[in-house]
Amino acid sequence: MIRSIYLVARRDYLGYVQAWGFWLGLLLTPLLLAVAMMAPTWAENSQPTRYFAVIESGDAFSTVLDAEINENRVEAARLSLDPASVMGTAEPNEALVTFDTALADGASVEDALDRAGKPAFELPQAGFVQVPAPATTQDAITPYLLGEQLIDTPEGPLPLFAAIFVPDGDGEIEYWSENVTADTLLRRAKAAERTLAERRIFESAGVDPALLNRASQETRPVTERRARPASSEGGSQVTMADRAPFYASILMAFMLWFLIFSVVNYLLMGTIEERSNKIFDSLLTSVKLPHMLAGKLLAVLAVALTLMAVWAIGTTILATAFANMIDPGIRGPIFTVLGSVGDVQLLLPALLSFVLGYLMYGAIFLALGSLCDTIQEAQTLMTPLIVMLMVPMFMITVAISDPESPLIAVMSWVPVFTPFLLILRIPTVMPFWEIAGLLILMIAASLLVLWLASRVYRAGAVHGAGVGDVGKWFGKLVPGKKSKA
Incomplete structure (x- = not known):
């Protein structure tokens, strides 16, 4: 048998x-x-850089929008500086603290990385880059959106991907673009407006919006523990083990x-x-x-x-x-x-x-x-x-x-x-x-x-x-x- x-x-x-x-x-x-695991990252990095303009009086919306656009790059930089802390298995190291402080002071992602001691790491490319507005009215900017006129970029003359008109007061924000399938920048613009709306509400209530950052900085850490004996390294504290x-x-x-x-x-x-x-x-x-x-x-x-x-x-x-x-x-x-x-x-x-x-x-x-x-x-x-x-x-x-x-x-x-x-x-x-x-x-x-x-x-x-x-x-x-x- x-x-x-x-x-x-x-x-x-x-x-x-x-x-x-x-x-x-x-x-x-x-x-x-x-x-298959790397495809989303490769697809994101393979996208061409798209250039947009914001037409507003001042730079409040532009600043917040840039922060929203660079969110993924910031997370990638933080992971490269201190992966254990970002994954929640250790306290932040000095490099990560320096990086976060530099960002809070208004530094760009690249500058904040330099201050933290830039590791052997290449930041993901910026998918969207803001450029000075070539015109300030809808009629004048339309040829740039249609590609009839080009803007100067580091890659050479290119059409304008999008133009965002931000009026003063309570008027409607207008997002103009000929690409109706790629909505990443549109979603970032909506997120930026939500952030600004929160600030306006705080200011109208007589509360300094900076208190939000202060609250974040002074938030006490939450340590996970268990009654059942945990790993010998951390005592009752829950660790990766x-x-x-x-x-x-x-x-x-x-x-x-x-x-x-x-x-x-x-x-x-x-x-x-x-x-x-x-x-x-x-x-x-x-x-x-x-x-x-x-x-x-x-x-x-x-x-x-x-x-x-x-x-x-x-x-x-x-x-x-x-x-x-x-x-x-x-x-x-x-x-x-x-x-x-x-x-x-x-x-x-x-x-x-x-x-x-x-x-x-x-x-x-x-x-x-x-x-x-x-x-x-x-x-x-x-x-x-x-x-x-x-x-x-x-x-x-x-x-x-x-x-x-x-x-x-x-x-x-x-x-x-x-x-x-x-x-x-x-x-x-x-x-x-x-x-x-x-x-x-x-x-x-x-x-x-x-x-x-x-x-x-x-x-x-x-x-x-x-x-x-x-x-x-x-x-x-x-x-x-x-x-x-």
């Missing part, structure tokens, strides 16, 4: 890993994930979902190919059907372990090679989270969830493949399964804000979701009976799915049943119900 399972597993495993597409996908997957298991559980749940979502497709496509090419007949002459089913599941499990091993080794190599290039304030929390992955209380349930979850979904996809002669037939059955697999991903997003959500607690008792949601709930200090109950539920569900899948697999692989026969087959399982002759 063991030899038969091994031979089937080896045959399928080598068939998968010897294909050039497997290694191409193995290398491209982390690259594409990195590109206390939050690390929560972040690690989200990472592990996502990786489990991603691996299952990636590898079960091998089972489906491989089974369809063997059915359509009549390979089943040859295999069943030398291997019993349960052994073949076990061997195929074991082969794709080995493929998943190969993926994890290669990615883990690659991540370790990159982390070691570029460790010195990562800011210590960021490197510490990252390694703290990764270290929590090895916690037995989290790792053991995660491994059991992976194995049982893989067996459930793998058996389902194997059974579907045995009923289909073509990919088109498989797609009709795959759609509800793909939708079902997307539900845990939505639950992961819910867990990011509240892992103790009653919705997650209830959904975790649905067997097809349990492998993913159990991992998310482990850091919430679940009672032992609930953990044991969920594990028993997964084991029972996996055994049931394997039994049902073996019956369907036998019907498809041995007896040639198709998608149309699924309803008839399930009808035979209902007690007292007989199929028509």
